[in-house]
Amino acid sequence: MFKLPEEMGLIAIAARQTQGKGRGGNVWLSPMGCALSTLHITIPLHSNLGQRIPFIQHLVSLAVVESVRTIPGYEEIDLRVKWPNDIYYSDLMKLGGVLVTSTLIETTFHILIGFGFNVNNSNPTICINDLITKFNKEEGTNLKSLTADCLIARTVTVLERLIDIFQEKGPNGVLPRYYKYWVHSGKQVRLYNEEGPLAWIVGIDDCGFLQVHEEGKGVESVHPDGNSFDMLKNLIIPKH
Template identity: 85%
Template structure:
């Protein structure tokens, strides 16, 4: 990938994986019916996104959701983003995820984006076509099922546009779209431990970290503690 011309894209698409990897080395189940791919992109270090590389996972999660919800008729399919890198059915069930690895060579970030989401496989959780079928039953519509190939292509196309907007306008060009689809509005989390202080989630900062408001403390950016399987458990306020 390091020898590719900068303007050339590279993507690997799998029908099934036998050794899929998730965050922290966890196994990623990859049955037939998932959209599974790894995308290579190049980002200049001295650019809006190059200075805020953690935002890439948010852009990809948003691209997956918009790939479905930008199709006429499919706007109300309950697909959402969960910070920092999950795709969810409403706020109930994980339907996909994103894993980003970056290598800086001179002044260029080489980014490998792995993303997988359930399209036509009802296990291990639920899939996009299940949500479409549910919507058809409830609303009396006749939306057609979608294919993994179609949604991978749409995701990459949407991602290219989101990157263009981010490079031109920075986080503020993207955040209104991100908040439209995220699951965290009005939600609370605990800081430091299971018995730690409660804080309200208010947004994400200019570098892609979660912002919370703890009473009497104002708004602070927080990081996962690195130990919990759920990234929103035991969030840590970093020392300045």
């Protein structure tokens, strides 16, 4: 990838994965019916996004959600983002995720963006086309099922636009769109353990880290590489 001409893009697409990588060395197994790809992009170090590289995973997660929810008629499909890098059905089930790795060569970041999300496989949890079927039954609509190749293409297109907006306007150019779809608005959490201090999720800071407000202590930032957010226990916990 380091030898590619600047004007040439690179993306690898898989129909299924048996040795995919997740966060923290986790193995990511993906059957047929998932949208699976790794995208290579370059970001100048001395740019808005180059100075805030953790934001890339948020932009990709947002691009996946908007790849569906910006299609006319599909705006209310309940696909959402979970900090820092997951795609969710409401706040109930995980549909996919994002893993970003970067290499800095002189003044250019070479970014490999791995993203995968379940489009058409009802196991082991739920898929995007299940959400569409559910929506059709509840609302009396007749929305068509979507395909993995269509959504990969749409995701990359939306991501390009989000990067352009971020480079021009910084975090404030994209955060309103991100908050529109994230699952954490107004959520109360415990810090560190189930008896830990109460805190409220505030938003994302200028570096892409989660901000929480602890009673009596003000707002603190939680780094995505050292912490995980446990939706089931409603905790923000250190990741060992």
